[in-house]
Amino acid sequence: MDDLDRRIINNLQGGFPVSERPFLEAAQTLGIGERDLIDRLERLAEAGVLSRFGPMYHAERLGGGLTLAALAAPPERFDEVAALVNAHPEVAHNYERAHALNMWFVIATERPEDIGRVLAEISSETGLVVHDMPKLEEFFVGLRFEA
Amino acid sequence: MSTEPPIDAVDRRLIQATQAGLPLVERPYHDLAS
Numbered sequence: 001m002d003d004l005d006r007r008i009i010n011n012l013q014g015g016f017p018v019s020e021r022p023f024l025e026a027a028q029t030l031g032i033g034e035r036d037l038i039d040r041l042e043r044l045a046e047a048g049v050l051s052r053f054g055p056m057y058h059a060e061r062l063g064g065g066l067t068l069a070a071l072a073a074p075p076e077r078f079d080e081v082a083a084l085v086n087a088h089p090e091v092a093h094n095y096e097r098a099h100a101l102n103m104w105f106v107i108a109t110e111r112p113e114d115i116g117r118v119l120a121e122i123s124s125e126t127g128l129v130v131h132d133m134p135k136l137e138e139f140f141v142g143l144r145f146e147a
Numbered sequence: 148m149s150t151e152p153p154i155d156a157v158d159r160r161l162i163q164a165t166q167a168g169l170p171l172v173e174r175p176y177h178d179l180a181s
Contacts, residue, residue: 021173038171045171054168062154062162 001049001147004032008040009147012053065112068133069119070101071126078102084125090118101131 001009007030017025027037044050059066073081078096085094085105094105107118115132123130154162161179170178 016169018176020177022175023171023173034173038173042171052168053171054165057162 001044004030005040005044005049006147008037009044009050009145013144059108060112063111065107065109065115066135067107067115067119068104068135069107069122070097070104070131070133071122071128072101073103073126073128081126081128085122088118088122090114 011030012026016022019025021034023037024034027034030037041050041053045053071081071085081103082094082096085091085103088107090107090109092106092108094103096102097104107115109115109118115134119130119132164179169175172178
């Protein structure tokens with residue numbers, strides 16, 4: 001990444017224009033051409049710097065379900081368990097943690113009642129206890145990375 | 148207060164269509180709409 005890539009990342013983490021030519025508008029704010037912006041975003045996505053460029057939705061406000069879950073994967077099976085968890089399309093994020101519960105993942109479903117089914121499936125497939133950690137209260141949601 | 152989410156069937160289709168992100172084209176919303 002160069003400095004322009006960093007400016008692009010820092011500027012496009014919120015408020016992307018909803019207009020006929022949103023990349024043109026965003027590019028003008030950055031002082032670059034529309035094609036340059038699109039090309040750079042494509043390159044950042046191909047390089048894996050950007051995992052996704054698009055809107056984020058609040059699963060629960062859409063009527064869906066959302067929960068944080070954790071399990072203790074035996075070290076010798078960690079990669080196998082991660083692959084089993086990640087195979088579920090409802091798993092949004094999955095991280096290894098330095099803790100007895102060493103795998104934490106977020107599950108988002110179209111219906112709240114599907115959360116239990118997904119947790120049960122993961123438990124059955126991995127042979128491990130899956131701890132459901134549903135949100136009790138939301139204080140703040142905001143995610144921004146300074147590149 | 149209604150417990151139904153404030154979205155309709157078209158909203159759901161739009162959400163489904165943008166799960167992987169916006170198309171990186173000059174007119175991404177036009178691309179999605181068509």
